[in-house]
Amino acid sequence: MSAVLQAKAIGKSFGGLAAVQGVSLEARSGQILSVIGPNGAGKTTLFNCLSGIYRPDTGTVLLDGKDVTGLASHKIAQAGLSRSFQNIRLFPEMTSLQNVLVGRFSRTPFRPMGALLRTKAWHADERAAKEKSLELLELVGLAERRDDWARALPYGLQRRLEVARALATEPKVLLLDEPGAGMNPSEIASMMDLVAKIRSLGVAVVVIEHHMKLVMEISDRILVLDHGEPIAEGTPREVRDDPRVIEAYLGRTEATVGH
Amino acid sequence: MSTAATLRRLVPLALLAILTAPFLWFHFDTDLTTGTPLLSWEPSHGWKFLKVVVPGFATGALVAFLARLWDRTPRTPLVARASHEVLETPWMVLVLVATLSVSGLFLSPKGLSMGTFVAIYMLLALGLNVTIGFTGLLVLGYSAFYAIGAYTLALLSQAFPGFPVWLSLPAAFVTASLAGLLVGLPCLRLRGDYLAIVTLGFAEALREILRNLAITRGDKGFPIASTSQFPAIGPLAAKQVAWIAAIATLALVCLAVHRLYHSRTGRAWIAIREDETAAAMMGIPVVRQKLLAFAVSAGVGGLGGAIFAGCWGFVDPSTASFEQSVLVLAMVILGGIGSLPGSLLGAAVLYLVPTLLRDQIPAIADYRLFFFGSILVAMMLLRPQGLLGSPRHRLEMEGGS
Numbered sequence: 143m144s145a146v147l148q149a150k151a152i153g154k155s156f157g158g159l160a161a162v163q164g165v166s167l168e169a170r171s172g173q174i175l176s177v178i179g180p181n182g183a184g185k186t187t188l189f190n191c192l193s194g195i196y197r198p199d200t201g202t203v204l205l206d207g208k209d210v211t212g213l214a215s216h217k218i219a220q221a222g223l224s225r226s227f228q229n230i231r232l233f234p235e236m237t238s239l240q241n242v243l244v245g246r247f248s249r250t251p252f253r254p255m256g257a258l259l260r261t262k263a264w265h266a267d268e269r270a271a272k273e274k275s276l277e278l279l280e281l282v283g284l285a286e287r288r289d290d291w292a293r294a295l296p297y298g299l300q301r302r303l304e305v306a307r308a309l310a311t312e313p314k315v316l317l318l319d320e321p322g323a324g325m326n327p328s329e330i331a332s333m334m335d336l337v338a339k340i341r342s343l344g345v346a347v348v349v350i351e352h353h354m355k356l357v358m359e360i361s362d363r364i365l366v367l368d369h370g371e372p373i374a375e376g377t378p379r380e381v382r383d384d385p386r387v388i389e390a391y392l393g394r395t396e397a398t399v400g401h
Numbered sequence: 402m403s404t405a406a407t408l409r410r411l412v413p414l415a416l417l418a419i420l421t422a423p424f425l426w427f428h429f430d431t432d433l434t435t436g437t438p439l440l441s442w443e444p445s446h447g448w449k450f451l452k453v454v455v456p457g458f459a460t461g462a463l464v465a466f467l468a469r470l471w472d473r474t475p476r477t478p479l480v481a482r483a484s485h486e487v488l489e490t491p492w493m494v495l496v497l498v499a500t501l502s503v504s505g506l507f508l509s510p511k512g513l514s515m516g517t518f519v520a521i522y523m524l525l526a527l528g529l530n531v532t533i534g535f536t537g538l539l540v541l542g543y544s545a546f547y548a549i550g551a552y553t554l555a556l557l558s559q560a561f562p563g564f565p566v567w568l569s570l571p572a573a574f575v576t577a578s579l580a581g582l583l584v585g586l587p588c589l590r591l592r593g594d595y596l597a598i599v600t601l602g603f604a605e606a607l608r609e610i611l612r613n614l615a616i617t618r619g620d621k622g623f624p625i626a627s628t629s630q631f632p633a634i635g636p637l638a639a640k641q642v643a644w645i646a647a648i649a650t651l652a653l654v655c656l657a658v659h660r661l662y663h664s665r666t667g668r669a670w671i672a673i674r675e676d677e678t679a680a681a682m683m684g685i686p687v688v689r690q691k692l693l694a695f696a697v698s699a700g701v702g703g704l705g706g707a708i709f710a711g712c713w714g715f716v717d718p719s720t721a722s723f724e725q726s727v728l729v730l731a732m733v734i735l736g737g738i739g740s741l742p743g744s745l746l747g748a749a750v751l752y753l754v755p756t757l758l759r760d761q762i763p764a765i766a767d768y769r770l771f772f773f774g775s776i777l778v779a780m781m782l783l784r785p786q787g788l789l790g791s792p793r794h795r796l797e798m799e800g801g802s
């Protein structure tokens with residue numbers, strides 16, 4: 143099976159700083175690719191290049207065989223890539239349900255006249271969007287909180303809501319930027335269960351995560367970045383035994399992971 | 402309540418109307434010389450009856466209708482819920498339009514024209530709220546679109562003598578939205594509040610153009626032929642027709658804005674207001690949606706301008722003044738940014754209070770801008786969510802988490 147997301151030799155610099163340099167990756171449907179690396183390694187920058195928030199200086203991004211390099215975020219989203227953000231970016235003054243409904247935007251037909259006249263077709267679209275959104279809230283365990291304001295949700299639930307909202311765009315590729323950040327170990331574990339569930343839906347998941355034990359358990363493949371450059375790529379076992387990884391990453395930060 | 406049940410309730414009312422009609426609308430007399438009974442059309446009792454009964458009945462219906470809201474979703478403020486419920490029920494809107502139309506007919510000419518101006522300012526506040534409130538785009542020169550609407554009617558009446566106002570209204574909507582697209586296109590691609598500055602400059606430039614072009618007749622202003630103003634229809638005087646047209650347009654725009662707001666489009670607008678980057682990541686073409694919101698907003702402003710021109714019969718460059726923009730902005734902020742009923746309330750208060758005060762204290766006219774400025778600052782400091790606030794903004798204040 144070919145990769146649904148293929149990034150080749152992605153590079154991005156800020157001023158003189160090469161935040162990402164020559165990074166390639168492949169994400170396959172129904173698999174989890176973890177991106178790990180110390181703080182400032184360029185993981186978020188890589189996601190920003192893949193999702194159209196930054197235009198990469200070099201390299202190409204193929205989504206489902208289509209070249210989406212440098213396209214605007216909304217075009218990339220429509221082409222089937224969605225993401226969550228490291229610093230949660232929900233729509234705070236909307237309810238959980240409304241947040242997820244926004245994700246249905248590009249999967250709902252544009253019917254201005256239908257909306258003004260409230261035609262049958264418009265009602266049917268709205269109902270379908272709502273049903274799908276409720277399903278996703280159920281999936282992430284937020285069904286009970288559907289009418290709560292996003293900003294009033296506890297932190298852990300906000301992260302889950304971001305995942306539901308991203309899934310509402312029906313992505314083929316889902317990028318999750320530290321979905322477990324700021325959570326306690328049991329919350330992280332249940333978030334990783336959710337990530338595994340999403341994989342079983344046939345989505346290609348790319349996840350940035352610091353919690354090494356969980357990364358090793360859950361990932362199909364792992365990509366390790368350091369100072370913007372890829373230093374290893376492979377199965378969890380291969381990566382764990384790679385001396386460069388141990389030296390550049392694990393050895394240096396072991397004391398701070400798994401807190 | 403089913404339609405059949407509603408109809409059945411109307412039967413006694415209809416019977417009552419038929420039975421009382423001879424006494425309310427006709428005058429019985431007997432020709433003294435021949436002894437034949439005479440029946441003549443004499444509606445004065447009827448009008449008096451309607452004047453009392455129609456608003457009374459409508460108020461009763463409204464109260465009964467809104468009473469149901471007390472025990473529903475208690476977390477949004479009552480006014481917001483009430484307006485939502487009314488706008489979700491088109492027949493209720495129709496009842497309100499009918500009531501207001503009829504009630505207006507009993508106002509003095511002065512009261513009627515004040516009422517029409519309230520409706521016009523409500524339209525403007527509603528329109529401006531689409532950009533500022535829903536989409537989060539600051540527009541400082543909204544009066545430009547009001548002026549474009551007014552001058553569209555004026556120029557059409559000049560180019561095609563007798564051009565009916567009913568066609569000028571949609572035309573004004575279209576020209577103002579197109580102008581909105583033109584102004585918005587270059588600056589909505591940029592992030593930040595460029596739109597505020599660009600629209601401000603646009604309004605000022607437009608005012609200068611209106612003052613200096615021969616075709617717009619410069620500073621002296623532009624009287625509009627009476628054939629292109631609101632016409633008298635049957636028993637209704639021209640001013641009364643203008644009032645009904647303003648109310649009906651306002652209701653239509655309220656419905657349209659409400660329905661857009663509660664649809665995919667409205668959700669996209671709010672998402673853009675809340676977080677542009679995240680909105681784009683949800684597949685929303687941010688620039689296009691901003692343009693759409695801005696075009697709708699500008700079009701509504703144009704509509705307001707055309708109603709003004711068609712009812713006032715005279716337009717001049719001051720329609721595009723900065724003061725006018727600030728006034729409408731103050732209405733939106735006073736009522737509550739992002740709140741539809743708030744815009745209506747803000748418009749009513751900020752039009753009526755200075756107008757009524759001006760009659761008492763003529764000097765107040767000189768301090769208008771000062772007055773609006775103080776309101777803006779006071780609201781920002783004391784009650785940033787506005788008088789009514791949108792349920793969303795308001796909840797943020799109350800949530801306090």
Ligand SMILES: Nc1ncnc2c1ncn2[C@@H]1O[C@H](COP(=O)(O)OP(=O)(O)OP(=O)(O)O)[C@@H](O)[C@H]1O
Nearest residue numbers: 156159161179180181182183184185186187188228
């Ligand atoms: N917009 C920007 N402008 C300038 N420098 C940036 C920008 N974004 C990121 N950087 C720099 O690029 C480098 C990579 O940052 P990035 O956020 O991608 O790291 P990360 O791997 O996601 O780190 P963390 O684990 O802390 O989230 C850092 O040195 C950062 O300071």
Ligand SMILES: [Mg+2]
Nearest residue numbers: 185186187228
């Ligand atoms: Mg990061």
